[in-house]
Amino acid sequence: MYKRHRKLRNNSMIRNLVKDVYLEKNDLIYPVFIEEGENIKNEIKSMPGIFRYSLDKIDEELEELVKLGINSILLFGIPEHKDEYATESYSKEGIIQRAIRYIKSKYPNFLIIGDVCCCEYTSHGHCGILDEHGYVKNDETLEILAKIALSYAKAGVDIIAPSDMMDGRVEKISKILAKNNFANIPVMSYSVKYSSSFYGPFRDAADSAPKFGDRKSYQMDFRYAGDALSEVKADLKQGADIVIVKPALAYLDILTKVKETFGVPVVAYNVSGEYSMVKAAAINGWINEKNIVMEQMYAFKRAGANAIITYFAKDVAHYLNEES
Numbered sequence: 408m409y410k411r412h413r414k415l416r417n418n419s420m421i422r423n424l425v426k427d428v429y430l431e432k433n434d435l436i437y438p439v440f441i442e443e444g445e446n447i448k449n450e451i452k453s454m455p456g457i458f459r460y461s462l463d464k465i466d467e468e469l470e471e472l473v474k475l476g477i478n479s480i481l482l483f484g485i486p487e488h489k490d491e492y493a494t495e496s497y498s499k500e501g502i503i504q505r506a507i508r509y510i511k512s513k514y515p516n517f518l519i520i521g522d523v524c525c526c527e528y529t530s531h532g533h534c535g536i537l538d539e540h541g542y543v544k545n546d547e548t549l550e551i552l553a554k555i556a557l558s559y560a561k562a563g564v565d566i567i568a569p570s571d572m573m574d575g576r577v578e579k580i581s582k583i584l585a586k587n588n589f590a591n592i593p594v595m596s597y598s599v600k601y602s603s604s605f606y607g608p609f610r611d612a613a614d615s616a617p618k619f620g621d622r623k624s625y626q627m628d629f630r631y632a633g634d635a636l637s638e639v640k641a642d643l644k645q646g647a648d649i650v651i652v653k654p655a656l657a658y659l660d661i662l663t664k665v666k667e668t669f670g671v672p673v674v675a676y677n678v679s680g681e682y683s684m685v686k687a688a689a690i691n692g693w694i695n696e697k698n699i700v701m702e703q704m705y706a707f708k709r710a711g712a713n714a715i716i717t718y719f720a721k722d723v724a725h726y727l728n729e730e731s
């Protein structure tokens with residue numbers, strides 16, 4: 408006799424009973440863009456519904472998150488001044504350092520994750536320091552990344568998330584944190600980060616597009632799968648506590664492998680291009696936005712993600728609230 412799979416799909420009660428993938432608000436991490444200046448609330452053109460805020464207007468965003476029950480935020484900064492060496496990125500009075508102090512003092516219940524990278528702070532838009540040929544210098548860049556991480560830690564950040572893709576950054580950051588009595592701050596490393604066109608809208612959002620060339624000499628090549636586990640292994644050895652796989656949708660095979668191989672907490676980064684594509688189709692009435700978004704969120708969880716960084720976090724929280 409053949410198996411009647413449909414028995415367990417008969418009605419919503421039995422479907423709810425046998426389901427084995429769960430999604431909750433605690434899984435969500437919302438990216439927040441904070442721009443230096445005053446009285447700024449600008450919608451990002453390629454990301455409808457996502458805004459850049461100046462610090463004096465950020466309460467509006469944070470209060471909405473509190474109301475919705477979203478506890479984790481990932482901060483990106485847009486400084487007024489950029490230079491070749493990303494000096495604003497580790498300044499005590501930098502936009503993110505000030506934002507961390509402000510948010511910590513006013514909203515102590517947020518888990519604040521600080522993205523550590525140079526690209527928003529360099530005049531050339533690359534994720535590190537350049538040599539005379541425009542090549543990003545690895546070890547010199549590590550010095551800057553360590554300074555950024557330490558400055559975030561001093562400001563009170565909860566988690567450090569390096570996204571630059573230099574080799575050895577996790578070790579460098581872990582060491583400087585430990586040396587300065589911040590050994591308890593977890594490192595959430597963008598261990599698997601592909602050189603991807605899915606980041607296009609983010610670069611509008613963060614003003615971080617490279618002025619020349621691309622990021623292929625430091626971000627990963629999506630045609631070479633063998634690199635992924637090796638990157639994660641190296642980061643874990645260097646002290647990473649949580650690893651990110653990015654982008655998410657086109658890389659769920661990698662995410663599953665990472666989860667099954669290492670068993671550590673894994674975060675899916677549902678990136679800007681993935682957001683914009685869904686939004687564009689939804690605005691045109693071509694798809695059911697809610698259903699598509701939720702199907703994707705469950706896909707990340709089913710693939711093995713513990714948490715999801717997503718620009719849809721507020722929408723997802725609304726949908727989950729409607730259900731409960």
Ligand code: PBG
Nearest residue numbers: 524526570605606609678679680
């Ligand atoms: C910074 C950084 C990027 C993203 C997160 N951190 C951009 C990049 O690497 O070019 C992309 C996020 C997104 O597309 O949503 N290095």
